[in-house]
Amino acid sequence: MERIRTQVGIVGGGPAGLMLGHLLGLRGIHSFILEDRSQEHVIERVRAGVLEQSTVDLMHEVGLGERLDREGLRHEGIYVAFGGERHRIPLAELTGGRAITIYGQNEVVKDLIEARAASGEPLRFEVDDVSIRDFDGLPKIHFRHGGQPHEVTCDFIAGCDGSRGICLPSIPASQVQIYERVYPFAWLGILVDAAPSSDELVYSLHERGFALFSMRSPQVTRLYLQVSPEEDIEQWPDERIWSELELRLHTRDGWTPHRGPVTQKGITRMRSVVVEPMDHGRLFLAGDAAHIVPPTGAKGLNLAMADVWRLAGALDKFYDSGSETELRAYSERGLRRTWRAQRFSAWMTSALHRDNSSGDSSAFDQRRQRAELEYLVSSRAAMTSLAENYVGVAFD
Ligand code: APR
Ligand code: PHB
Numbered sequence: 595m596e597r598i599r600t601q602v603g604i605v606g607g608g609p610a611g612l613m614l615g616h617l618l619g620l621r622g623i624h625s626f627i628l629e630d631r632s633q634e635h636v637i638e639r640v641r642a643g644v645l646e647q648s649t650v651d652l653m654h655e656v657g658l659g660e661r662l663d664r665e666g667l668r669h670e671g672i673y674v675a676f677g678g679e680r681h682r683i684p685l686a687e688l689t690g691g692r693a694i695t696i697y698g699q700n701e702v703v704k705d706l707i708e709a710r711a712a713s714g715e716p717l718r719f720e721v722d723d724v725s726i727r728d729f730d731g732l733p734k735i736h737f738r739h740g741g742q743p744h745e746v747t748c749d750f751i752a753g754c755d756g757s758r759g760i761c762l763p764s765i766p767a768s769q770v771q772i773y774e775r776v777y778p779f780a781w782l783g784i785l786v787d788a789a790p791s792s793d794e795l796v797y798s799l800h801e802r803g804f805a806l807f808s809m810r811s812p813q814v815t816r817l818y819l820q821v822s823p824e825e826d827i828e829q830w831p832d833e834r835i836w837s838e839l840e841l842r843l844h845t846r847d848g849w850t851p852h853r854g855p856v857t858q859k860g861i862t863r864m865r866s867v868v869v870e871p872m873d874h875g876r877l878f879l880a881g882d883a884a885h886i887v888p889p890t891g892a893k894g895l896n897l898a899m900a901d902v903w904r905l906a907g908a909l910d911k912f913y914d915s916g917s918e919t920e921l922r923a924y925s926e927r928g929l930r931r932t933w934r935a936q937r938f939s940a941w942m943t944s945a946l947h948r949d950n951s952s953g954d955s956s957a958f959d960q961r962r963q964r965a966e967l968e969y970l971v972s973s974r975a976a977m978t979s980l981a982e983n984y985v986g987v988a989f990d
Pocket of ligand 2: 643644795890892
């Protein structure tokens with residue numbers, strides 16, 4: 595058995611775990627990151643792409659702003675489309691200059707992995723049989739790497755292992771409350787080699803359901819369609835996806851997405867999850883391990899960044915002064931932000947998706963939904979409410 599001693603053991607090398615390791619490193623705190631997938635898989639998997647202003651600011655603060663500045667696409671507005679018309683919501687104008695930046699989650703991950711390698715701090719990919727124990731005393735992480743058993747002893751464990759990790763299930767069920775809502779929708783997403791036909795995102799509600807026009811770069815378009823959670827991707831050849839997208843997205847002014855080769859496609863189910871509290875003894879959950887939001891509000895990655903920013907600050911306080919006050923406040927402060935993001939994401943989701951599961955009330959709901967969107971695009975107060983949540987409030 596190889597024995598390793600570190601200050602913070604980090605389970606999961608997604609954006610949460612990698613950013614936490616980076617933030618700790620900048621403060622001279624040692625960490626050990628373990629990730630069960632390969633480096634290629636972690637870098638290549640297609641995920642979210644919208645960075646809030648505070649996430650962009652954080653990337654700059656930690657010395658990772660250079661490529662983001664060069665390649666990220668700053669957007670000062672979004673469109674909401676319905677009834678054949680696109681309506682622009684001027685995010686920056688409504689929020690005193692805050693905006694979002696399009697930069698793929700995998701690009702953030704790539705930058706963080708590079709920084710980790712340069713720091714010389716450990717990051718192990720392709721580990722197996724990860725388990726955690728003793729998080730009421732001196733915590734330990736056990737894992738296998740190349741067939742060999744390893745034990746990491748640490749002062750704290752950060753559970754950054756996403757929605758299917760092992761950290762949350764390691765907490766006794768009686769010690770956590772899990773709030774969950776499963777939506778009767780899924781998103782079918784495609785990545786396309788084609789120049790985006792709009793400079794800004796288009797969130798569209800059509801009688802056949804929601805569709806979203808997004809992008810990754812000046813050469814790559816990202817598109818989503820609301821489908822049923824039971825939908826089988828095999829039933830969606832490219833031609834069917836394109837005709838459905840064009841039907842739902844095109845507006846009377848002639849706007850429609852550009853077609854191009856589809857380089858990736860997949861279906862993601864939608865749910866909201868909140869774990870309360872976000873800590874147990876010396877184990878702290880961060881990112882998708884602690885909460886999941888439906889993608890409509892583009893909050894998942896940004897919530898993960900807010901968590902690890904707060905956790906790194908609290909750990910720094912502890913190592914600096916011995917005070918656990920901030921660590922003990924980690925969960926409560928995080929839950930306030932999480933519920934705020936859940937409220938916003940659930941509202942965006944219900945305003946923009948067609949719910950065919952509600953039987954008799956659906957005709958009423960369709961009219962109500964139309965009134966909701968008409969109010970949204972005609973009231974500066976309603977647009978400001980969307981804008982301040984969409985660009986995100988400062989990390990707290
Ligand atoms: N041991 C080690 N690593 C694990 C284990 C395990 N038992 N289980 C899962 N992992 C890894 C996953 O392979 C993944 O790389 O933990 C990582 C968790 O990363 P993410 O799922 O990306 O979650 P997080 O870092 O919290 O980032 C949240 O990701 O899913 C999106 O929309 C979400 O954008 C948000 C962001
Ligand atoms: C994306 O580009 O992947 C994207 C954009 C906005 C969302 C969700 C996903 O709300």
